Amino acid sequence: MLLVGYYIMKTVREPLILATGGAEMKAYAAAGQALALIGFVPLYGWLASRVGRLRLIVSVLLFFMIVIELFYLGLRVGVPSLGFAFYIFVGIFNLASIAQFWAYANDLYTKMAGDRLFPIIAIGATAGSPVGTWIAEKLFEAGLHVQNMLHIIVGILAVHLVLYWVVDRQKAAPVPGPAATAAPIAPLKGRGGFALVLASPYLRLIALLLIILNTVNTTGEYMLGRLVVGAAKEAVAAHPGLDIQTYIGSFYGAYFFWVNVAALVIQAFLVSRIVKYLGIAGVILFLPMVALGAYSVIGLGASFAVVRWAKTAENATDYSVMNTGKQMLWLPTSRAEKYKAKQAVDTFFVRTGDLLSAGIVYAGTTWLALGVRGFALTNVVLTLAWLAVAALLLREHRQVVARTQRTEAA
Template identity: 40%
Template sequence: MNGERKPGVLDRALRLFAEVKAGEGANVVILAVNVFILLTAYSMMKPLRDGLILGEKGPEFTAYMSAAMAFLLIPVIAGYGKLADRFPRRRLINVVTLFFAACCLVFFLAGTGGLQIGIVFFIWIGIFSAMILAQFWGFANDLYTNEEGERLFPIVAVGAAVGAIAGATIVKEMIIPLGLYLPMLFAGALLVMSLFLTNWVDRRERQRTEGAVDPGSSTAFAPAATGEFRMDTGEFKNLREALREALEKEARGETVADEPKRAEPAEPQIEAGRGAFAMVFKTRYLLYIAILILILNWVNTNGENLLRFLITDSAQTAVQSGTAAAATVEQYIGDFYAGFHKWVNIAALVIQLFLVSRIIKHAGIHVAVMILPLIALGSYALIAVYPVLEYVRWAKTAENATDYSLQNTVQNALFLPTTREQKYKAKQVTDSFSKRAGDTLAALTVFVVVTFTGTSIRAFALLNLLLVLIWLAVAYRIGREYRELVRTGRPPV
């Protein structure tokens, strides 16, 4: 008892928000600051995206761009999978993040050079936002056990909530005096800064969990995508070896209630890229997650599209009448969305700080995963009755705030009981492709609604009510699967 490590000042301070054990505070804060920087960069670029594309093409066109993102993500995820099969996690993250930072510089130069970049920037930021965050959370999942992740992810996600607020606040003050291009340089610089923290926490966590492991077989040199999974003891174990040991114990007549159970050895790894999609479609748990994210984003994007229709009409009226402070429709829309995202993110921060860890601790992941669809059910019922801008704005604020806080934390925690290969490769499919596939279905929804109802806000809301009911059923199944995976201590196969 006397040899136990005592919690430090930081550990005790963080216990206001979550259960933090001795020695865990420093690393979880580094991770939180890391994702804070990433979300600040992304949140700075969201209003720029909306201002550029809505000013150039209008709200209907933005919906159709989601299909382009989804199709482009197929080869992009294939390429990412090949990198994950070759590179250790630290090098993988460095290469991908530096590529996205370089893109920010290219967009700045193109925009200030007079080129219309709205379409390309809109597609790029949709791919960037999904992939960079999936990569970060795959990395975070790789660092912790199931028990540690459930306790500590709520604190890590605080960094995301604060970063979203910081980005929206900063860019709101920059857009009108500086325009839409200079903030892109700031965002790119932030991406480069994030890598210092990523590399720092990677070294610290390897020292903590792999100090006795031969360096050649540690995560410092092994590819990011392997068939290993982290056990409750903190050590990595190969899935095939775990299944073989379980079969040997069964042959000896020993009890293996908590061991991975399967009649045959695990299938060999499939080629990167193609393997990422096959992994999801052949693994029921991962497929459920992919379906959930698809429906979630279909519903959310339907809501975003109806908000875009309303704000574009409002902007054109205000600018033409001379009642707007902004000089152009693009600036009016960018300013509106900066304020909208700011209040969404403030609400998300409050939820993240004081509710998320308590909900997960007392209700569990299996209950928490059902809360957002219940809120969405109420939001779209309200919009169906009162389809006006102010009501839509605040209904979407409630939905998005919960999405960015509780749902974000829970959705990422669902990958805690998976293998390293699933964390890095399959997570890109569920978090990137499924997200954009949901956006694509929302684009088809725009086409159908515009064609047959003439942009009826009520039609969007009623469709979303139907989709939310399906979402609830899928969330229930995922909750049951997650509990079983944690109980048995095995990854999904």
């Protein structure tokens, strides 16, 4: 349900930002998310230190639902530049709510159980993505205005919130005895998310990996958005009655749909086999290899259609294979790291990649006059660095798992 709601929201945000500011403004808005998260992450850590597990989840989701309704009111009265603010909000909502979901899953399961169950859980999460994009595409085709779709998103999130309550009631007592149930649901005392990340070499490498990953991906999204805006302007020039927001919204509805259908197929039939035969290394290295091939092809010179399907392959792998690998990395960590540090890594440090991508876009468009091919070659260099960091992270992961096993045995 979470992914259904998010992908409707994600499809809604594209025409709002691209039609009013273009692909460059979209890249700069992504950088604004990193600045907003500097405040959000400490507030999340503060709340996690004072309330139990379920109250934390309920509080955060209710906050997001209220903000979505406020955006509805803003669109109704015509608040200027709201597409820019909405893009920032959607990015924060996406990262924070999904990080919280997987922190909860990591809290419920041991490493052994998580290695077995996470590829299966991710099938359900991945299945929500094509459903959400299909619903969004049909709503656009039916002529429903973007602001009215926000009520639908809030309703879906309300159902998602109820499911948390149901699962928490079933999992509140994993083993008999009050002592066993107190720790998992108690507030998390101690250091905040940023401090936990900076104190751990393992968590620092996870953060660095996600910074590079998101820099590459966001730069690729800029390339695609730039081509989409150009195609939309050509279509409007040829057919003056065509609405540019509708054109862009319909394109992204179809694009996200096929990305997520491919991700679902990969998740259902490939990911568990990669984990079984290649382990954590297989799922962590798969995406950078795909990205290296995709941007190498684009760098050689590619049409709009080739860029679209190269990005489809990259994002489908990210949402399936890499997503499972990212969550498995947190299984051998402490509860405080699962909630506080994960929220910092999956929000602020991921958006730091967007900030770096915005710098690349600014430099490439303002000083270097780069085209799509130039940005693709930049991504090739970054992907090579990504592979090097992944190798270091996998070595550190083996050491963390060994220490955890020794501690549990003692």
